[in-house]
Amino acid sequence: MIETTAALEEACTKLAKSDFITIDTEFLRESTFWPELCLIQMASPDLEVIVDPLAKGIDLAPFFALMADSSVVKVFHAARQDIEIIFHLGNLIPHPIFDTQVAAMVCGFGDSVSYDQLVQKVKNVHIDKTSRFTDWSRRPLSDKQLEYALADVTHLRDVYLRLREELEREGRADWLTEEMNILESRETYDLHPDDAWQRLKMRLRKPQELAVIKYVAAWREREARNRNVPRSRVLKDDAIYEIAQQQPKDAEALGRLRTISKGWERSNAGAAIIEAVNEALALPKAEMPHVHRHVQAPDGAAASVELLKVLLRLTSEKHGVAAKVIANTEDLERIAAEGDKADVGAMHGWRRELFGDLALKLISGGVGLRFVDKRVEAVEF
The missing domain is CATH 3.30.420.10 (Ribonuclease H-like superfamily/Ribonuclease H)
Structure with missing residues (x-):
């Protein structure tokens, strides 16, 4: 060496x-x-x-x-x-x-x-x-x-x-x-602590809950970096979600949470959590974070997504490209719901040429799927 x-x-x-x-x-x-x-x-x-x-x-x-x-x-x-x-x-x-x-x-x-x-x-x-x-x-x-x-x-x-x-x-x-x-x-690689909340799965939707998640996750990120320990050793994700839902404003309320160890609410970390919660709740509602809501999928969209999955598989096999690098399930759901307005990777560049345009034709009736000789194939009308 x-x-x-x-x-x-x-x-x-x-x-x-x-x-x-x-x-x-x-x-x-x-x-x-x-x-x-x-x-x-x-x-x-x-x-x-x-x-x-x-x-x-x-x-x-x-x-x-x-x-x-x-x-x-x-x-x-x-x-x-x-x-x-x-x-x-x-x-x-x-x-x-x-x-x-x-x-x-x-x-x-x-x-x-x-x-x-x-x-x-x-x-x-x-x-x-x-x-x-x-x-x-x-x-x-x-x-x-x-x-x-x-x-x-x-x-x-x-x-x-x-x-x-x-x-x-x-x-x-x-x-x-x-x-x-x-x-x-x-x-x-240079994720700002204030953006750390975006790595979490968004189980909650209300602006106040998201504001608490953002502030508490930012505190956890800074604490983990400063102490050089894994995030979960500072505070687990489940605890962040519960804090966001219950929004404890003092040590007594924090201590009643199921995910908080007994006595932890009286520690410096507990005091920092309470401060983060109160700062988040003090934000004007217009400054609280929001999660982008996609266009509501129409009735029957679930079946459309399944057809798009078949088309994606056919495209992947035909061109020798892994399906995962062309589109994911969220891409397909948004294409089914939003059509040409879906701002996803599958609707840009080479992915659109390979799959996106064909997917739009499928959901508009310009392409059909049929079963021939024990195989599925796409047919343009």
Whole structure:
């Protein structure tokens, strides 16, 4: 393993001469808010390295400089968590990037295909998973553990070349642009505490309840970051929902809640919750958050959504693109209810050309589904 800044700088200089490099990280985050980076694996067509970010005195500046080098494509599989770590530690987003999981969906390898499944399909190589649950923070790591970690980037080279070739052959390279733009956006990783409530499932709808959720979730987000502990260790989601419904304005009321431990209402955290609730309820109603209500689905819309699901499956199979990357169930529900006014991904760009326009024809009677030779097919009238 690379354990010194000088060795890291030398390796990154060599890697930077390649058109692309493959990257993976190993980390722990079960007991922390911020993931603890434990290992960095990188490979170019002619070099493979493992970096120990826990080595005493090592400076990761050369690695971050490589991540910022726009002349080198950074290849990840399921990139979001790796990029989140790089963003948190280096305050930068790698650019440009190529996510093989997204590319695999566009190339018809299925929905959210795992790395080992993709390697199996592309290279017919079976990856030994016995080291998957390694505690990567422990030292020393065995040769078997290091071999497993390195395999996450060595096989990825061939996977990338195969997917890149297929995308270019099928004229689908631009299809990845939208997803890569999301992965390269700072907003994807730099969530402001005041927006943390939007990650929660919206079980409640009233403006006052939403205001309380927003303020309490923001407090929890700041507390979790400051203490570097998981959000659930500060306050569970169920407690936020109950606080929003019951809206306790003092310690006595907070202490009566089912999700609050006995005596917790008298703690500093309890006092902060009460303050957040009262601040939320003091907002003018016009400043309270609202959840966008979609157009009410007409009678029979449930059956329409089922037909759209069949059409989506047919489109996915015909073009060799994972259904998940074309549209999701919420997209279909909104198309059934709102038609051409549905502002969803399936109604924009290549997704509209592939599926959205056909979906509109289906719900307007311009396309029918029929059963022929034990198969379903779409027929335009």
